[in-house]
Amino acid sequence: MSYCVVVSTTPNTEEAKKIAHGLIKNKIAACTNIISGVTSVYSWKDEVCEDSECILFIKTQRSLFENVKNFIMENHSYELPEVIMLPVEAGLEGYLNWVKENTFH
Numbered sequence: 001m002s003y004c005v006v007v008s009t010t011p012n013t014e015e016a017k018k019i020a021h022g023l024i025k026n027k028i029a030a031c032t033n034i035i036s037g038v039t040s041v042y043s044w045k046d047e048v049c050e051d052s053e054c055i056l057f058i059k060t061q062r063s064l065f066e067n068v069k070n071f072i073m074e075n076h077s078y079e080l081p082e083v084i085m086l087p088v089e090a091g092l093e094g095y096l097n098w099v100k101e102n103t104f105h
Contacts, residue, residue: 002062030102
């Protein structure tokens with residue numbers, strides 16, 4: 001069994017909570033952390049932009065990444081949302097078992 005953390009950003013806490021609750025309710029993620037007040041500096045359409053955003057750390061099984069990605073794409077207000085997957089190389093066995101038990105497997 002392999003696990004991952006999916007990272008995404010949203011423009012506000014309301015949207016972050018909507019996505020987080022949907023992921024958990026649909027059992028495609030076991031836990032989502034929301035960190036607000038993140039400053040993002042990025043290039044968009046040949047301009048340097050700076051915005052305050054929320055970042056989501058979404059813990060799930062690697063096999064559910066496509067489901068998480070699709071859910072974010074369907075529920076996100078950005079034209080091109082950040083959705084990146086970081087593999088979990090190791091972790092506390094009990095926690096990883098909890099992730100498995102709280103997601104579709």
